[in-house]
Amino acid sequence: MSSLYLALALFLLLTLVAGLWRVGRGPTAADRMLAAQLFGTTAVAILLLLAEAMDSPGLRDVALVFALLAAITVVAFTRRAWQPERLPTSEPERLAERAGGAA
Amino acid sequence: MILNLASIALLLAGALFFLAGTVGLLRFPDVYTRLHALTKADNLGLGMLIAGLALQAESWVLLGKLLLIWLLVLTASAAASHLVANQALARGIMPWRR
Amino acid sequence: MPDTRSTSVPGTVRARALPAGPGPTARLILLLLLAAVLVGLATAVLSLPPVAPGLGAVVTEHLPASGVEHPVTAVLLNFRGYDTLLELAVLWLALLAVWSLTPAPLAHEPTANPMLAALNQLLAPLMILVAGYLLWNGGHAPGGAFQAGAVLGATGVLLHLSGRRLPRAVDGWPLRLALLLGVALFSLIGLAVMAGGAPFLTYPPASAGGLILAIEAAATLSIAATLAALFLGGRP
Amino acid sequence: METLITPGNDAWVAVLNLLLDGLLGLLLLWLAWRTLASADLFRAIVLFIAFGLVLAMIWARLDAADIALAEAAIGAGVTGALLLAALARLHPDRPGTQARPRGSDAS
Numbered sequence: 107m108s109s110l111y112l113a114l115a116l117f118l119l120l121t122l123v124a125g126l127w128r129v130g131r132g133p134t135a136a137d138r139m140l141a142a143q144l145f146g147t148t149a150v151a152i153l154l155l156l157a158e159a160m161d162s163p164g165l166r167d168v169a170l171v172f173a174l175l176a177a178i179t180v181v182a183f184t185r186r187a188w189q190p191e192r193l194p195t196s197e198p199e200r201l202a203e204r205a206g207g208a209a
Numbered sequence: 210m211i212l213n214l215a216s217i218a219l220l221l222a223g224a225l226f227f228l229a230g231t232v233g234l235l236r237f238p239d240v241y242t243r244l245h246a247l248t249k250a251d252n253l254g255l256g257m258l259i260a261g262l263a264l265q266a267e268s269w270v271l272l273g274k275l276l277l278i279w280l281l282v283l284t285a286s287a288a289a290s291h292l293v294a295n296q297a298l299a300r301g302i303m304p305w306r307r
Numbered sequence: 308m309p310d311t312r313s314t315s316v317p318g319t320v321r322a323r324a325l326p327a328g329p330g331p332t333a334r335l336i337l338l339l340l341l342a343a344v345l346v347g348l349a350t351a352v353l354s355l356p357p358v359a360p361g362l363g364a365v366v367t368e369h370l371p372a373s374g375v376e377h378p379v380t381a382v383l384l385n386f387r388g389y390d391t392l393l394e395l396a397v398l399w400l401a402l403l404a405v406w407s408l409t410p411a412p413l414a415h416e417p418t419a420n421p422m423l424a425a426l427n428q429l430l431a432p433l434m435i436l437v438a439g440y441l442l443w444n445g446g447h448a449p450g451g452a453f454q455a456g457a458v459l460g461a462t463g464v465l466l467h468l469s470g471r472r473l474p475r476a477v478d479g480w481p482l483r484l485a486l487l488l489g490v491a492l493f494s495l496i497g498l499a500v501m502a503g504g505a506p507f508l509t510y511p512p513a514s515a516g517g518l519i520l521a522i523e524a525a526a527t528l529s530i531a532a533t534l535a536a537l538f539l540g541g542r543p
Numbered sequence: 544m545e546t547l548i549t550p551g552n553d554a555w556v557a558v559l560n561l562l563l564d565g566l567l568g569l570l571l572l573w574l575a576w577r578t579l580a581s582a583d584l585f586r587a588i589v590l591f592i593a594f595g596l597v598l599a600m601i602w603a604r605l606d607a608a609d610i611a612l613a614e615a616a617i618g619a620g621v622t623g624a625l626l627l628a629a630l631a632r633l634h635p636d637r638p639g640t641q642a643r644p645r646g647s648d649a650s
Contacts, residue, residue: 107265110217112559114224114258119566119600121231128234128243129589130577134302136240136293138589140247143289144234146619147251147282148227149596151258153611154278156603158262164449164608166274167441168599168615171454173278174437175461175620176285177426179592181468182624184292186631187585188300281433288426379609412632441612449608454616461620468624534621540632 111159115152122148139183146176212264219261226254239305240297244290252283374515376447383451384519388497388508395489395526398533402486411541423469434462442527446516452489452523456530463535478543482532489529493522564604571597584630592623 125148128141150169157165233246259279266272329337366378366386373381383391438459444450473482496518497508505511510518536543574594581587595618602611 107213109555109559110220112556112563114220116559116563116566117224118227119563119570121227123566123570125231125234126593129586129593132586134240134297135585136297137243138586140240140243140289140293141234142589142592142623143286144230144247144251145593145596147247147255147286149600150278150282151223151227151255152600153603154259154262154275156600158265160604160606162603162606162608163271165603165611166271166278167444167449168603168608168611170274170278170281170437171441171458171612171615172596172599172619173281173285174430174434174458175616176282177288177430178461178465178468178620179623179627180285180289180292181423181426181465182627184296185468186624187627188296189631284426284429288422291422292420449612451609454609454612457613457616457620461616461624464621464624538621538625538628540628 108159111155115155115159118148118152118155122152135183135188139180139188143176143180146172150176216261216264219257219264223254223256223258223261226250226257230254240302241294241304244294248286248290252286255279255282372512372515374510374512374517374519375445377445377449377451379449380445380451380519380523384522385510385515388493391526392490392493392497392508395493395529398530399486399490402533402536405537405540406542409541411539411543419470427466427469427471431462431466434458434465438462438527438531442523445523446520452526453530455523456527457534459527459531460534460538463531464538467535467538473543482536482543485528485532486536487529489522489526492525496522567597567601567604571601584633588623588626588630591626592618595619595622 122145125141125144129138132138150172153165153169153172157163157169227250230246230250233250234243237243237246256279259275263272263275266275328334363378366382369386370376370378370381373385375381375384438455441450441458442452442455445452445455496510500510501507503511571594574590574597578587578590578594581590595614599611599614599618602608602614
């Protein structure tokens, strides 16, 4: 059973690596942030699998803390760094924002 | 034995949904559609994975902790997607149309 | 991944035009230096004995006298109490540095959000509960003051982000007291044991468990207050 | 049951462990490099958040649950929010982010 858990953890880690492409690509800030949020969920899954595979129950608490605090970064993002009052200031920014709908 | 097989099936199905979530994140056309990858695919994937692990759980405490983790992730991503979609609309990002 | 064309997004600062990079010779020298460092590190790591003669055995041997069952907590709060005390002081100095730079920004929170309020109602009590759980766990399993303090501090950050503010009455001396509590109690207990003839921070084994829990509880509050105050970004 | 999924258990486990640790290590180095090299500060922050996640998983792999827990709590709860708030304050043209003029409040 342990090797199944490890294999699944490896698989999930690979999907996380693939998701990094979205962090680089954007185009809007929200896309990058969403990718990070998705990594959080994947990390919770990987940690739960590792807790079982490595027989280390403390890792479940790590997953619990990740799950508990997952919302804070996005709240900070929408309440601070991504506010509508500040209009995009340069042409590429405006293009990226509009293209968010059509890319 | 049956419990074991069910657990394995759930774990594999969960991993499949995680894959779907990542494909969605990479392939969907705009922020609003990509939110689905975050809120639907991955949460279902995590749910199945947790169900698979819960079938192997030795104690009720562990079962409760696993369930709590899932509910917390559900809450967090629901809140996150609401906030992001709300803000994206407020910034005037148009939803994607074919 | 990253295309360096950087379709930069709002909320970002674009880098100014960078000066031209080093020439080919400089690059080659840099590469050689880096390779030398890599080889040095690799040989150092590979020449380590397979089983490092660490202090693990000593810690295990003295664990019963430490007052806790978890070796990490025993080392952090008992055997190497100095380090933890000074770490708390460092965190506190960081906050002093931030406070001396600027007053806290005026809190014009973006419009109140009912969803955030509901999220708070759900998450904040759970976070406080988990912080308590981690603090209690520290005695026998992974957990302890720093982890609990960080979770509690994150609660403060979340509440602040959703527009909750400290009441006027609390952001004066009660806040300062909370910030100081960890270092103060830690040092006081450290000094108090000296009255019994023991060296600084050497707890009597019989009461070590209770003393460590008290110190950890105070440290949790202080760490949480410090982290949340750091987030304010200035002196309140 | 064991053999149904895993013929030759030990060898498989060893290979999987190696792959997992190797991938995590490479990922951490790559994320560190991209974080430092990124000219776009927001992207650097997101990469740093991902760096924290991977670091927590590496501590987990090293069986250091205490440090993984600390990294999870600090990395997920405080650092990301702190950096994002700091980034927002780099733009003083937005309402709500100006520093209070000195001396306006005596408290």
